[in-house]
Amino acid sequence: MDRIDFRSDTVSWPTPAMRLAMAEARVGDDVYGEDPTTNEMEALAAEMLGKEAALFVASGTMGNLTAILTHCRRGDEAIVGLDSHTFRYEAGGMASLGGVMPYPLPTDGLGRMALADVAAAVRVDDPHYPRSRLILLENSYGAKHGAPIPAGYFAAVRELADRYGLRVHLDGARYFNAVVALGISPKEIAGYVDSVSFCLSKGLCAPAGSILVGSAEFIHQARRVRKVLGGGMRQTGVLAAAGMVALTQMVDRLAEDHARARRLAWGLAEIPGLVLDPVLVQTNMVFFELAEAVTLPAGEIVQRLRTLANVWVDTAGPRRFRVVTHFWIDDNAVALFLETLHAILRNG
C-alpha cells in the first residue's frame, strides 16, 4: 500500500493472489445464476458456516438490510444493540426502506444485550404494538473494542428467540475475526442464528463484497430482496475470485492481525500520555485515549502522524483514537507508529 493506514481494515487492498485470481476469473451472468465463480464462493461460504445456502451482496450494509427485509414485514420490530453498527451506521435503512421499527437496547462491555432486557422488549400480541420479529446481534462488536462474543451468548439468545417465536440475524462483518479469536469453528455460532452476513472486504482483504448465509428458503427469498435493492450484479466472478482467495487463504492468518494488535496495544500502554487497557484487545482493533495532562488536540496528533511518517489513524472522539490492524500492517509499521507517536507526545 502507498501509506501506513491504521484507520480501518476496510482500507486493505486486495492481495497479489487476489489480483491474479481476478484476472483469470471464470464469469457468467450472476442474475441468471450463471456465474461459476460466484456460485462456487457461495457454496463454500455456506459450507464453512454450516448453512444451506449463501448470497453474494455488494456490502455489509446491504447484507444486513437484505436479511432484515427478508425476515421482517413492514411494521415489524427488530431488537438491536443501541451502539450496534446496524442501529448507528447503516443510515436507518431498516426504517426508511423496510418500515421496520428498531427497538434499541443497551449493551454490556462485550456488546451483549442483557437477556432479561431482550425478553422484556418482546411485545405481547396487542393492536397497540408493533410485531416483535427479529433480534439483531453483532460479532465481533465494533463499539466495544472489537470484542469477540463467546458462543454461549448466542445459544442463550437462540433459546429466548425460540421461546417467543423470533428470528435472529447476526451482523458478522468481522465474523471470522471473532471465531479465530475465540478458537472455535465458524459453524458453532452460526448454528444458533438464522442468518449471518460477513464482510469479504475488511480483514479478509477482498476489494468489495459481503456474503449472507442462511437456510435455502431464506436465501431464495433474500435473492429477490437483493434485486429490489439494486444488488443484482452481472459478472461478479471477478469479485468472487477475490472472495475465494479471502475464504481459502485469509481466514487463519487473522490471528496474526490480532497478535499484532495486542503487541501494538502493549506498546501504546508504555507511552506516557496514553490511556488504554491492552487486555481488552482480543481481535484487530485498539482504542486508546489521551491522558488529562496532554494538551495537544487529537486532530493535531492525527495530522502530525501523517506528515511525519505517512501513518494514518482515525479519531473516535475528541480525545480518543481507533487503530485497526490488517494484512498490510506489518511489524515495521507498528514500530514506526509507536515511535512517531511517542515523539509527538514527548515534544508536545
Ligand SMILES: *Cc1c(COP(=O)(O)O)cnc(C)c1O
Ligand atoms: C463495516 C461494518 C458493516 C457494514 O459493512 P459495509 O461493507 O461498510 O457496508 C456492518 N457491520 C459492522 C459491525 C461493520 O463493521
